[in-house]
Amino acid sequence: METPHRRTLRAAWTATDLSPTKTGALWKLRRRKARRYKLVFWKPCDSCNNQSQRDLNAPHFSSQSTNADLCSLHGADLTASHRSFRLSSSDHAVSRAAAAHTEHPRKVTLNMPGLLLGDFEAETTTGKIKLHEFLGDSWGILFSHPRDYTPVCTTELGRAARLSSEFSKRNVKMIALSIDCVEDHHGWIKDILAYNCEDSACCSLPFPIIADSNRELAVALGMLDPDEKDKDGFPLTARCVFIIGPDKRLKLSFLYPATTGRNFDEILRVVDSLQVTATKRVATPVDWKLGECVMVPPSIPEEDAASLFPEGVYTKDLPSGRKYLRYTPQP
Numbered sequence: 001m002e003t004p005h006r007r008t009l010r011a012a013w014t015a016t017d018l019s020p021t022k023t024g025a026l027w028k029l030r031r032r033k034a035r036r037y038k039l040v041f042w043k044p045c046d047s048c049n050n051q052s053q054r055d056l057n058a059p060h061f062s063s064q065s066t067n068a069d070l071c072s073l074h075g076a077d078l079t080a081s082h083r084s085f086r087l088s089s090s091d092h093a094v095s096r097a098a099a100a101h102t103e104h105p106r107k108v109t110l111n112m113p114g115l116l117l118g119d120f121e122a123e124t125t126t127g128k129i130k131l132h133e134f135l136g137d138s139w140g141i142l143f144s145h146p147r148d149y150t151p152v153c154t155t156e157l158g159r160a161a162r163l164s165s166e167f168s169k170r171n172v173k174m175i176a177l178s179i180d181c182v183e184d185h186h187g188w189i190k191d192i193l194a195y196n197c198e199d200s201a202c203c204s205l206p207f208p209i210i211a212d213s214n215r216e217l218a219v220a221l222g223m224l225d226p227d228e229k230d231k232d233g234f235p236l237t238a239r240c241v242f243i244i245g246p247d248k249r250l251k252l253s254f255l256y257p258a259t260t261g262r263n264f265d266e267i268l269r270v271v272d273s274l275q276v277t278a279t280k281r282v283a284t285p286v287d288w289k290l291g292e293c294v295m296v297p298p299s300i301p302e303e304d305a306a307s308l309f310p311e312g313v314y315t316k317d318l319p320s321g322r323k324y325l326r327y328t329p330q331p
Helices: 004-018 020-027 067-073 093-101 130-133 152-160 164-167 182-195 215-220 264-279 301-307
Strands: 038-041 086-089 119-124 129-132 139-145 171-178 209-211 224-229 233-238 239-244 250-256 326-328
Touching: 093 129, 130 139, 130 152, 130 171, 130 215, 139 152, 139 264, 152 164, 152 171, 152 264, 164 171, 182 209, 239 264, 250 264
Parallel strands: 139 171, 171 209
Antiparallel strands: 038 086, 119 129, 119 209, 139 239, 224 233, 239 250
């Protein structure tokens, strides 16, 4: 028999188009002895219902919702890229980290390719920035780090600095994030440059590092690693990579555990693929590199392929007899 609580949640799911059949097991509420989860929807906050908030293309929500308020979201301007939710637990470190920011909490979004990445303002090693203003018409890479003065992070930032000229050639702006203060970031940068055998007195890191000491951005962007915790038991940020297009939409995301360093040569490779396929009707095969042959998608008929790719289309013969492996020189 369906309880009143479940009926309320089902009504909320219907109102926000977040039905269990569409979202899968993520939305199943589980009551366990060790941890009790509840799904809390945020309702519009009247104090923030101004033009500057509406300019973010997403509603702002307060944390004062009750079960009776869940259905009030019906008809709200919730797009596929901005369905806000909080999955909270009374003893979960993420909730404790965000507890100090309940007056005007940051909106949590699902970080999947194609979604619009909301704007935010943050303190960095180069001063206060707004993400969208910082990126302008460029592509962007936002990558997070568990903590300052950690060995794997130092090697990653050193490699990113060495490749910064390659990213610049591709009109890509990089920005890092770590859960320490700006002062610690500046001290850490000296170590990063020393790792690269560069003198910090005459060199600087070619991209800013965001200071997120209260983990507010890490929580909002879904960057925390529940398996890696600091000495106080709070989760550290995972090694996330968000590649953002000029339209401010997420094009690709990587998620590495805190114990595994990223491959920035691979990040550079996928940027090449994303930029080529953004303007041409092609796909890139496994291990593809810039200048190599690309693939003709199956959605393009053979007669159209001949006119779209004047340099020719090569089809590989297969036992199935299906002609779907089609290659053409990179346009």
